[in-house]
Amino acid sequence: MRKNSSKTPGKFFSLIRWELEKTFTFPTLAIIIAVVLYITVPATFGGSSGRSQMPPWTEVLNRFAPSWTMALSNHIPTSFMYSVFIFAALTSNSLSRDMSRGYMRVLLSYPIDRTKFFLSKILVLLLVPFLIFTCSLLFVAALVFPGLFLHMPPLGVAYMIIVMLVQMFFILSISLSASLHIRQPVMSFLASVITLIAMEQISLYLAAPYRYLLPTRGTRILMNYYFYPSGFEFQYAPSDLLMALFGMLIVPAVILIINLIYFKRRFQT
């Protein structure tokens, strides 16, 4: 009789390590880091024209921290477009490729709980790019202007990072759905990218507060509510914030739960 137990936590960590080792290899990891640096470096310099505005070192910490805060908080919603490509590529590479190449069939033939398998995928696909984003953001900022984040609003950096995670969570939910149902890497990548960009475009035409259901309007309002509580471009209503929270947190969570149930009970390979 086999020695095995589905309840062994080791299996979950084995799945996470498996996923990390399988997915984040060269050149995937190198590409993510390169893209992330491309996104975060201009943000840290305060926008595309920031380099010419760089002040002398002595004035940096006190005078320019607020403007960099603004630059960063604005840049995170606009990093949506880059994140879309990263997540679409990663989920397609991890999930659709597993299915199309037959890894999934092999893996699901082992005594692995499907819920754990699915959660390990989400965890790795969400947290690894997120950590790379965060580390490079902090690293570049710290390298260029040591102490910059100390001069930001209290907990500002943490909040900014959380909003970035929320935005990534939304993108992942769509990419993962596309990868799970389309099962073909290139097509699922295209479907994810088109869907997410379409959502972003649709949000431009929706009236408030419905436009805040979707990124990047939703991310922007989450950001602005913290950094500019008295209003930035215009005054936000509390319903706008609620709509953004619903759209950016509840909707992707529901999408992922539905996919989890589908994967556990109905998925066939």
Next chain:
Amino acid sequence: MLVIEADGLTKRFGNVHALRGLNLRVGKGVMGLVGPNGAGKTTTIGILLGLLKPDGGKALIFGFDCWRDSFEVRSRVSVLHEKPVYPSSFTGRRYLEYVAEFYGIANPKEQAARLLSVVGFSGAADRKISTYSAGMVQRIGLAQALIGEPELVILDEPTANLDPIGRAEFLEKIRELHQEQSISFLISTHILGELERVCDNVAIIDRGVVKEQGKIEELTKKHQPKDYMIVVSKPQLLSREIKKSGAAKEMRVEGGKVFVETDNRHRLQDEVIRIIQEHKLELVAMGPQYGILESIYRDVMEEKEIA
């Protein structure tokens, strides 16, 4: 105790009926699941492993429902899939260690090393899987299927990627494992000759149903070979004489051999012996044209066509 019990399994993929009420009973031992391409063998295996949900009927392994209790099933059953693909960035050893972890084995490294030696795969174990030949991948596939002492191992076209020597070694390994560790095997293949050496039982499947199943000895009695090959010193003469005697349904001479199809094996034998004695021919060889399993398979398929 029955290892596999399938009753009335049906499965459709769009308009294609892969299984149309498949019934299968498999006890302990080595069972062959044979049939032409597209017969439903891989679909049956998918259902048995809980990878596919049957549209109708039920499948049990060791009494566990294959879809509902698939975790329990997969804890007792291993599989080597047809044309298996493993992550190319892993080494063979690392892959086996992960599989051992998935099975909750206490010492995955030790288990991986032991199985690599069991399947005779120690040299290249630390190379990446992407560098392996098809035969090497198949060996890693067999090693991963043996992790954690399975009670049943399902092999889907296990020798499809192997050369003749590799096939013989692979089958010998299966025979050894069955004899030494009492592991039951279900081997799906359409290469019949090789199954004869290892199988006790066979099920013939075609167009989604099992046409025949049972012990090979019993099936041999039921489905007598009809095609014989005779090698004699004067094949043309023998052919003419057999034709005159009326003991053959059809006959041809090719490459110095006489191929005869008959419904009455005993009469053919008597006639051949008589002709050889009368004409003082030298008999080099006489026997069924095909192997035992292939003869059974052809007979079952012919019955199906007639029906």
